[in-house]
Amino acid sequence: MSRFLSLAPALLVLVGVLALALPALGQTRGLGRPALPEEIKAWDIDLRPDGHGVPPGQGSVKEGEAIFLKQCAACHGEFGEGAGRWPVVAGRESLVNENPEKTVGSYWPHVTTVFDYVRRTMPFGNAQSLTDGEVYALTAFLLHMNDLVKEDFVLASDTIAAVALPNAGGFYDDDRETTEKHFWGTEPCMKNCKAEVTILNRARALDVTPDDKGAPKVE
Numbered sequence: 001m002s003r004f005l006s007l008a009p010a011l012l013v014l015v016g017v018l019a020l021a022l023p024a025l026g027q028t029r030g031l032g033r034p035a036l037p038e039e040i041k042a043w044d045i046d047l048r049p050d051g052h053g054v055p056p057g058q059g060s061v062k063e064g065e066a067i068f069l070k071q072c073a074a075c076h077g078e079f080g081e082g083a084g085r086w087p088v089v090a091g092r093e094s095l096v097n098e099n100p101e102k103t104v105g106s107y108w109p110h111v112t113t114v115f116d117y118v119r120r121t122m123p124f125g126n127a128q129s130l131t132d133g134e135v136y137a138l139t140a141f142l143l144h145m146n147d148l149v150k151e152d153f154v155l156a157s158d159t160i161a162a163v164a165l166p167n168a169g170g171f172y173d174d175d176r177e178t179t180e181k182h183f184w185g186t187e188p189c190m191k192n193c194k195a196e197v198t199i200l201n202r203a204r205a206l207d208v209t210p211d212d213k214g215a216p217k218v219e
């Protein structure tokens with residue numbers, strides 16, 4: 001073996017240690033570049049229920065209806081009833097019905113959630129092709145289809161947080177840390193937790209995965 005090859009593992013370790021240590025010393029590896037403000041703006045499109053982060057703009061129910069019929073109704077139906085098995089987007093039936101329908105009117109918590117979702121994802125297959133004004137108009141029309149606003153309603157950046165959806169109170173912060181605390185042991189067992197393990201049955205014996213012999217005969 002050449003001398004270089006016998007030194008290779010040690011060299012690799014040295015390179016690895018340097019690679020880990022360099023950032024800590026405040027030096028970069030000369031890769032990439034800082035993101036441009038425009039690039040950050042294009043990514044940073046999330047909204048909050050209080051309207052924080054919404055883009056300027058507005059759109060009316062009327063404008064929304066025209067866009068919806070052209071770009072959305074083929075899947076979601078002219079009245080939001082859902083064509084075939086595409087999702088229903090209108091209807092306020094209670095969620096406790098036997099067949100609850102989760103729609104913008106019955107289930108969604110905030111208008112900003114609807115705006116954000118439509119802006120990111122719809123129309124399905126051609127996502128992010130809508131202008132902000134079109135998304136305002138479509139959101140206004142979705143609200144109208146759910147009987148939440150009148151026909152002459154205009155949704156705008158400064159009013160979006162003021163429209164309340166019926167199920168806003170149905171969502172709450174994850175509280176399991178307090179409500180389920182009594183289920184937890186103080187010291188969770190991480191090893192050797194059971195003294196003895198008894199196997200009660202096997203899938204093969206139960207015949208849930210039939211082999212050739214046990215399988216039903218196909219006529």
Ligand code: HEC
Binds near residue numbers: 087104
């Ligand atoms: C090609 C069919 C198609 C078109 C066109 C389409 N959607 Fe959708 N839409 C879907 C599918 C599929 C989903 C469910 C996606 C999922 O759950 O991942 C969906 C979900 C939605 C939802 C959420 C439904 C819910 O409550 O879960 C909304 C709101 C919505 N679309 C609005 C629109 C709007 C507005 C347009 C027109 C700009 C549009 N869609 C166009 C297929 C479509």
